[in-house]
Amino acid sequence: MGMNTVAVALDAEQVRKMRALAAELVGERREGLAERARAVGYRRESMHLQPTGDGGALLLVHLEYEGDDIEGLRGRIAEYPENDFTRWFNPRFLELWMSSGERPQSELLFEWGHDDD
Numbered sequence: 001m002g003m004n005t006v007a008v009a010l011d012a013e014q015v016r017k018m019r020a021l022a023a024e025l026v027g028e029r030r031e032g033l034a035e036r037a038r039a040v041g042y043r044r045e046s047m048h049l050q051p052t053g054d055g056g057a058l059l060l061v062h063l064e065y066e067g068d069d070i071e072g073l074r075g076r077i078a079e080y081p082e083n084d085f086t087r088w089f090n091p092r093f094l095e096l097w098m099s100s101g102e103r104p105q106s107e108l109l110f111e112w113g114h115d116d117d
Contacts, residue, residue, distance in 0.1 A: 001043070001113075002068040005060055005106055012055040014096050021092050022047060032085025040076035041066045059096065 010018060025033060037045060042065035049057040065073050080086060 002065050004070050005062045008059040008097055010056050010059050014099055015057045018059055018096055036080055040080055
C-alpha cells in the first residue's frame with residue numbers, strides 16, 4: 001500500500017472556502033467521493049488544515065492507495081469520468097489546489113505500519 005501527502009498554502013479566505021467545501025464533501029457529497037476513490041484505487045483520504053501565523057493555513061492532503069504508483073493514481077484521478085460529483089467538486093477544489101502554483105513532490109522521510117514489525 002502506498003501513501004502520499006501534499007501541502008498547499010492557503011490564505012484566510014481560501015481556508016474559509018476549504019472548510020465549507022470539506023463540510024459539504026463529508027455531508028451530502030460523501031458517496032460521490034467514495035465512488036471515485038473505489039474506482040481509481042485509493043482506500044483512505046484525509047485533509048487537514050495546519051494554521052500559519054498570517055491567518056492562513058497549509059492544506060495537507062493525505063492519500064493511502066493500492067500499490068505504490070502515485071503517478072498512476074494521479075492519472076486515474078485526472079481521467080475519472082465526469083459525473084455530478086466531479087462537476088461539483090473539481091472546479092471548487094482545483095481553485096484552491098492551484099492557488100499556490102507548482103508543488104514539488106514531497107520527500108518521504110520514513111513510513112511505518114503495524115504490519116512492518
